[in-house]
Amino acid sequence: MNYKHPITAPERLGGLVAGAPSSGGGIDIPVWYPATGAQVSTLTEDDASAVDKAVNAARRAFDGGPWPRLGVEARMQVLRRCQAIILAHADELARLECLNTGLLLRELKARHMVRAAYNFSFFADYIGQATGQRYDQATDYVTTVARDPVGVAALIAPWNAPVALASMKIAAALAFGNTCVVKPSEQTPLAVARLVELLQETLPEGVLNLVNGRGTVTGAALVAHKGVDLVSFTGGTETGRAIMSAAGQNLVPCTMELGGKSANIITESADLDRALDGALLGIFSNNGQQCLAGSRILVHRSIMDEFMGRFVERAEHLRVGDPTADDTELGPLASAPHRDRVLGFADIARADGGSVMTGAARREDLGRGYFVAPTAVRACSNADRVAQNEIFGPFATFLPFDTNDEAVAIANDTAFGLVAYVWSDDLPTVMQITDGLRAGVLWVNTPMMRELRAPFGGYGASGVGREGGAACENFYTEQKTITIPRRPVPLRALGQNN
Numbered sequence: 001m002n003y004k005h006p007i008t009a010p011e012r013l014g015g016l017v018a019g020a021p022s023s024g025g026g027i028d029i030p031v032w033y034p035a036t037g038a039q040v041s042t043l044t045e046d047d048a049s050a051v052d053k054a055v056n057a058a059r060r061a062f063d064g065g066p067w068p069r070l071g072v073e074a075r076m077q078v079l080r081r082c083q084a085i086i087l088a089h090a091d092e093l094a095r096l097e098c099l100n101t102g103l104l105l106r107e108l109k110a111r112h113m114v115r116a117a118y119n120f121s122f123f124a125d126y127i128g129q130a131t132g133q134r135y136d137q138a139t140d141y142v143t144t145v146a147r148d149p150v151g152v153a154a155l156i157a158p159w160n161a162p163v164a165l166a167s168m169k170i171a172a173a174l175a176f177g178n179t180c181v182v183k184p185s186e187q188t189p190l191a192v193a194r195l196v197e198l199l200q201e202t203l204p205e206g207v208l209n210l211v212n213g214r215g216t217v218t219g220a221a222l223v224a225h226k227g228v229d230l231v232s233f234t235g236g237t238e239t240g241r242a243i244m245s246a247a248g249q250n251l252v253p254c255t256m257e258l259g260g261k262s263a264n265i266i267t268e269s270a271d272l273d274r275a276l277d278g279a280l281l282g283i284f285s286n287n288g289q290q291c292l293a294g295s296r297i298l299v300h301r302s303i304m305d306e307f308m309g310r311f312v313e314r315a316e317h318l319r320v321g322d323p324t325a326d327d328t329e330l331g332p333l334a335s336a337p338h339r340d341r342v343l344g345f346a347d348i349a350r351a352d353g354g355s356v357m358t359g360a361a362r363r364e365d366l367g368r369g370y371f372v373a374p375t376a377v378r379a380c381s382n383a384d385r386v387a388q389n390e391i392f393g394p395f396a397t398f399l400p401f402d403t404n405d406e407a408v409a410i411a412n413d414t415a416f417g418l419v420a421y422v423w424s425d426d427l428p429t430v431m432q433i434t435d436g437l438r439a440g441v442l443w444v445n446t447p448m449m450r451e452l453r454a455p456f457g458g459y460g461a462s463g464v465g466r467e468g469g470a471a472c473e474n475f476y477t478e479q480k481t482i483t484i485p486r487r488p489v490p491l492r493a494l495g496q497n498n
């Protein structure tokens with residue numbers, strides 16, 4: 001199948017430093033359309049010297065430029081202009097993102113670009129309403145807490161929702177007065193590059209810079225750079241470990257939004273129709289590639305066969321194919337190696353004694369794109385590798401449980417702890433399960449509702465720190481405590497006693 005491309009990408013692509021093309025210097029990296037396997041652009045990698053120039057540009061903009069010194073009202077206006085720019089170019093950005101990720105164009109327009117624009121208006125509103133801290137000590141002293149921007153932010157974004165996730169970091173870093181160097185995934189640079197280019201129109205020079213290239217080259221040079229003051233990363237857990245160790249050498253703060261193996265708990269008291277819709281959305285939306293996927297579906301044993309049977313039937317009817325078509329429900333995976341890795345887990349499931357209920361095959365009838373059939377396996381136990389590893393694809397793992405306590409124990413029995421889903425119409429059951437779960441975000445009777453004022457992030461191997469309103473304020477600002485006597489309070493006069 002030769003699906004039509006959603007848009008034509010620039011033939012060649014690089015970074016952007018202080019509004020001008022970066023110096024590159026690295027290898028050429030092909031950029032593919034996952035729906036056809038065709039090369040659509042070539043990325044010039046930024047080497048360590050190009051990264052150095054980008055960080056220095058951000059440093060100059062921070063140390064001497066207007067951005068960190070701008071009043072809140074002026075910064076809010078700029079953030080609102082960023083929102084307007086994204087909305088005005090939403091169709092183009094969505095098409096570039098589709099071309100580069102194979103995510104559904106419909107979803108990119110309706111959710112990802114709307115979220116990207118909202119990230120900026122959210123932080124504009126947030127800084128406009130931020131309250132301060134003041135402490136009065138008896139009558140003699142007053143202490144206030146000022147917040148300064150931290151400095152140059154290294155923002156490292158993944159390939160599964162490039163613009164939506166990079167823009168969250170950019171908007172938050174800018175809102176609190178920082179300057180940035182953004183590094184998108186080398187697999188998915190197109191739409192983030194265009195976003196950074198578009199936002200130059202309203203941002204002072206050097207405030208938002210872009211470097212491109214492999215994580216081990218461009219990303220590693222960025223994280224290790226002494227001019228970087230903080231690192232925000234979203235991506236895989238192993239990469240998170242490497243980045244945090246490198247950033248640790250410079251003692252800079254990090255947030256790590258990492259992987260998950262989240263439990264989706266379907267209790268006996270669930271509204272099963274709704275839980276079924278939620279379970280399908282939880283694992284198959286975003287082409288199955290999201291950290292917050294409900295990838296371990298834990299079902300009460302009394303309803304396991306019925307629920308899994310209905311899930312499999314619906315999965316087999318998912319419309320897989322052209323990501324630009326309005327009625328497609330599942331597009332391709334992001335890359336050929338990733339497709340092969342995901343499919344490899346079917347053999348791993350069998351080797352561990354599990355059964356493949358459906359899927360676990362390439363959709364070669366759809367051409368050379370990286371399509372796989374929606375997959376469900378029944379694991380033997382929660383120790384199986386398909387129950388412990390993040391697969392990051394349209395691949396659901398089912399396990400039964402007998403009691404609420406057992407559901408909680410299974411849910412908590414992984415290295416991860418990002419999110420969890422609970423389906424029940426019985427309040428004591430909901431309370432018992434939510435009290436016991438060790439995960440950063442819990443959704444009860446709903447899939448994936450994101451509240452930007454609330455913290456988002458995970459326990460354990462799912463991350464360090466949180467993203468969201470106050471969490472971002474704490475991360476992207478330094479706090480400065482200032483104590484002033486109201487009048488000349490007498491001081492102990494040292495050295496005057498002899």
Ligand SMILES: NC(=O)C1=CN([C@@H]2O[C@H](COP(=O)(O)OP(=O)(O)OC[C@H]3O[C@@H](n4cnc5c(N)ncnc54)[C@H](O)[C@@H]3O)[C@@H](O)[C@H]2O)C=CC1
Pocket residue numbers: 156157158159160183184185186213214215216218219220223234235236237239240242243257258259260290291390391392
């Ligand atoms: N949102 C999420 O939670 C994501 C989770 N993953 C998980 O991670 C697995 C592996 O995916 P990968 O493609 O390897 O993603 P990754 O986590 O390695 O890539 C994310 C970003 O980190 C950069 N990066 C990689 N190594 C780096 C380093 N040493 N220093 C600085 N930056 C570096 C990459 O270039 C990219 O921009 C996936 O199969 C999935 O399970 C991947 C992407 C997103």
Ligand SMILES: O=C(O)/C=C/C=C(\O)C(=O)O
Pocket residue numbers: 160161165168234289290291292450456467
């Ligand atoms: O909503 C957020 O801020 C983060 C969402 C994260 C993902 O969807 C992901 O990494 O898959």
